[in-house]
Amino acid sequence: MGKKHSSSMGSWDMKTMFHCSIIMFFLGGIATFYFYRNNVQEAVVSHDLKVVTLTTTTTITTTNALSDTSNTNEDTQVQETYTNTIEDTQIKKSDPSPNTNEDTQIQKSDTDTQPLNHERSLKIAMPSLTETCDLFSGHWVYDNKSHYPLYKENECSYLHGDLACQTYGRKDSKYQKWRWQPHDCDFPRFDGKMMLEKLTNKRLLFVGDSVNRNQWDSMMCLLHTSIPGEKKLGVGLNKTLYTFRSNDYNISIDYYWAPMLVESNGDDPSNHRLDHRTIRVKSIEKHARHWVDADILIFNSYLWWRLPQVKLLKSPGSLLGGDNQVYDMVDNVRAYKMALNTWSQWVHANINRDRTKMFFMGVTATHSKAEDWGGKHLGTCYKEKEPVKDENYWESGTDPKMLRILESTLGKLKAKGVNVQLVNITQLTQQRKDGHPTLHRRLWRPLTDEQIKNPARTSDCTHWCLPGVPDIWNELLLAYIFSATNTISQ
Helix, strand or coil: CHHHHHHHHHHHHHHHHHHHHHHHHHHHHHHHHHHHHHHHHHHHHHHHCCCCCCCCCCCECCCCCCCCCCCCCCCCCCCCCCCCEEEEEEEEEECCCCCCEEEEEEEEECCCCCCCCCCCCCCCCCCCHHHHCCCCCEEEEECCCCCCCCCCHHHCCCCCHHHCCCCCCCCCCHHHCEEEEECCCCCCCCCHHHHHHHHCCCEEEEEECHHHHHHHHHHHHHHHCCCCCCCEEEEECCCCEEEEEECCCCEEEEEEECCCCCEECCCCCCCCCCCCCEEECCCCHHHHCCCCCCCEEEECCCHHHCCCEEEEECCCCCCCCCCCCCEEEEEHHHHHHHHHHHHHHHHHHHCCCCCCEEEEECCCCCCCCHHHHCCCCCCCCCCCCCCCCCCCCCCCCCCHHHHHHHHHHHHHHHHCCCCEEEECCHHHHHCCCCCCCECCCCCCCCCCHHHHHCHHHHCECCCCCCCCHHHHHHHHHHHHHCCECCCCCC
C-alpha cells in the first residue's frame, strides 16, 4: 500500500509541473509580445519625427545691428504666448499601413526636458529690446566722437529751409551732437545699409502736422545718403502729399498733411494761419483713403489742439467759415478725444494689420516760456545752446492730459487686436530747449519792426533744426520697425 501510494503521488507531480510549465510559457509569451509591440511603436514615433516648432515667437533687437531672420520682406507678427505647455506643436506620425498618414498633435509638459531626437528644431521666444527696456527713460549725452550728426545739412538737398538752421545763420553746432542714452540698455544706431534692405518695396508714410513733417524731413535726409541711384521728390494732392522715392529700390517715404487727422480748417497746407480751430469730428475718409496702401504708418497730432476751444461743425457749410455755419463749441481736450475716437474706428475697420505696421508719435515740447527752466522773464528758446539737465523736467506748454488720452485710445485699439505702437518721445524732447530753429530759418514773410525788436517772441520754438533731435526719434522708431525674430536651433 505504501509503495502504491508513493507511485501515485510521483505521477501526479509530473503532470502538475508539465501543466504549470505550459501556463508559465504562455504568460511569458504574452508579456514578451506586448513589450515588443510597445517598443516598436515608440521607435516608429521617434524615427518618423520631423520637426517640432514652438509657436511662441517674439522679436529681438541687437545693439550692433538691426537684424532680421526672415528671407522675405514680410513683416514679422509679434506674439507672446509664454505658457506652461507648448501649444500647437505637431509631430508627423507614420502608420505601418501604407494607406494611412495621420498628423497627430501632442502637448509637452514643461517638466519633460528630454529631446525627442537630434532633428528637433526650436524657435525660442526671446524677449525683445523694446519689451524689456524703457527706451524713453534716459538722459542726453554729448557725443562728438561717434557718428553724430548722422548726415550733414548741406548734403541733404531736399531739406526744407525752415529746418536748415546753419544755412540760415546758426553758428553753433553742438545741438547736433547729443546722443540719447536709455538708463538700462542701448538701442541700435542708424545703419543705412540695413535701412535700405528693410525698406525695399515698402511705402513708409508720415501723417499729421508740421512736426511730423519735421520727422519726415529727417528720415528723408537719413535715406538720401544711404540709397544709391536716382531719387526724386514729388508733391501732389494740392500739396498735402509729399513723396520721396527711389525707383531702383521701389521705396517711398511719404508725408501727408492732416494736422488734426479729421477734416479741419487747417487742411490747406499753404493757408492755415487761423486764430481758431474748426473740425468735422466724424469725417476722416477724405484724408484716410490716401493712407490705406502704406506698409508703415507713423501718425501724430498735437500742436493744433492747444487752443482752448474747438468748433465741431454740424452744418454742411465750409470749414473756413461763413454766415450759415452751425457748430458746437467744446474744450480742446474733449475735441481731441473725439477726433482720436474717429481715427481709431477708421484704423480698426480699414487697416490690414497683417501687412501694415502702425506707430503714433508722442507729443513734443514747445519751449516758449524760459521761466519754466529758470530762464528770463518773457524769454523763450532764443539763443539757448544747452539742454535742460533735469531728466524729469516738464515744460508748462505740454498738456499731460493729451498724452493720457492718446495712451488710452491706443490701449483700447490693442484690446481689439490692433497694435499701434506709441513712440513716447515726450519726455526726451522736454530737455532739448537748444534744438529749435528760433530765427535761423527761411522766413515766409519779412519780419516787422516789432518782431525785429523782440526776437524771442518771433522765434520758432516748436520745430527742430536738422540734423538734430528728430534724427533720434527716427532711430527709436527704427528700433521698433525692424525688430526681428531670433531663431535658435538645438
